[in-house]
Amino acid sequence: xxxxxxxxxxxxxxxxxxxxxxxxxxxxxxxxxxxxxxxVSSAWQSxxxxxxxxxxxxxxxxxxxxxxxQTLIWKILRPIEAQLGRVRTADRNAPxxxxxxxxxxxxxxxxQDFWSAPFVVVPLAELIPHYPHPYGYENLATIAxxxxxxxxxxxxxxxxxxx
Numbered sequence: 001x002x003x004x005x006x007x008x009x010x011x012x013x014x015x016x017x018x019x020x021x022x023x024x025x026x027x028x029x030x031x032x033x034x035x036x037x038x039x040v041s042s043a044w045q046s047x048x049x050x051x052x053x054x055x056x057x058x059x060x061x062x063x064x065x066x067x068x069x070q071t072l073i074w075k076i077l078r079p080i081e082a083q084l085g086r087v088r089t090a091d092r093n094a095p096x097x098x099x100x101x102x103x104x105x106x107x108x109x110x111x112q113d114f115w116s117a118p119f120v121v122v123p124l125a126e127l128i129p130h131y132p133h134p135y136g137y138e139n140l141a142t143i144a145x146x147x148x149x150x151x152x153x154x155x156x157x158x159x160x161x162x163x
Contacts, residue, residue, distance in 0.1 A: 009038075010072060011104040011127065012061045013120045016097055017048055020057035021159050023084055023098045028061060028160075030083065034076045035065040041123035043159035047152060049117070053095040057156060060103070060123040069105040077102065109134040118147035 012031075016023040024043055031037050039062040045055050065072055077100045085097040102110050103120060114120045115135055124131075125144035133143050147153070 005066065007064050007066060008068070008072075008106050009104075010063045010065055010069070010102060010106075011124060012063055012077070013058060013099075013101045013103050013114065013123070014061060015056050015058040015099040015101075015119065017054045017056040017095050018097045024057055024059055024159055026084060027080060027098050027100060028059075030080045031061060031063055031076075034080075035063050035067075038062040038064055039127050040160060041126040043156040044119060044123050045154045045156050046119045048095075049119075050092070051094065056119060057159060058119040058123055059160070060120070060127055062127055069102060069108075069110070072105075073102055104131075118144075118151040118153050121147055122153055 014024055014027050016027075020043070028037060028040055041060040043057045043059045045057050047055055049056075065076070067075065081098050081100055086099065087096075101114065101120075103114050103124060104110065109115065112135060115133060121140060122144045125140035129139065129141035129144075131140045132138075133140060136143070
C-alpha cells in the first residue's frame with residue numbers, strides 16, 4: 001500500500017546546472033504542494049561531474065510524506081522534474097534543469113554512490129550533522145568538513161534568500 005497515515009522522513013538532494021538559481025527554489029516550491037518541507041540546506045556550487053558542463057548547484061531538503069519511497073519517486077519527484085523541463089538522455093551527466101534524488105528514507109540510505117559525493121554530503125550535513133555515515137564510522141559533519149577541504153565547493157546562501 002503506497003500511502004498510509006504514517007509520516008516518513010525523506011532527505012532529497014536537488015541539483016541543477018541550467019538556471020539553477022531559478023530551478024532549485026522552484027523545485028522546493030513544488031515539493032511544498034505535495035508534502036511538508038521541514039528544512040532546506042544552503043545551496044552549494046561545485047563543478048560538474050563526468051562532463052565539461054556548467055557548474056552545479058545542489059541543496060538538500062527534508063521532506064515529510066505519507067508515501068512509500070518508490071511512490072514518492074514516481075508520483076512526486078519524477079513528475080516535478082518533468083514539470084521543470086528535465087529531459088533524461090543516455091548521457092547521465094548531461095546538463096539539467098533539475099535532478100531530485102532520494103538520498104535517505106526513514107534512516108534507510110539509497111544508492112551508495114551518493115554518500116561519497118561532496119555535493120550530497122556537504123548540504124546534507126547542514127540538516128543532519130550528527131548522522132552516522134552509512135558506509136563508514138564518522139558522522140556527516142566530519143565527512144563534509146573533509147570534503148570541503150579536498151574539493152572545490154562553495155556555499156551560495158543567495159539562492160534561497162528570496163524564497
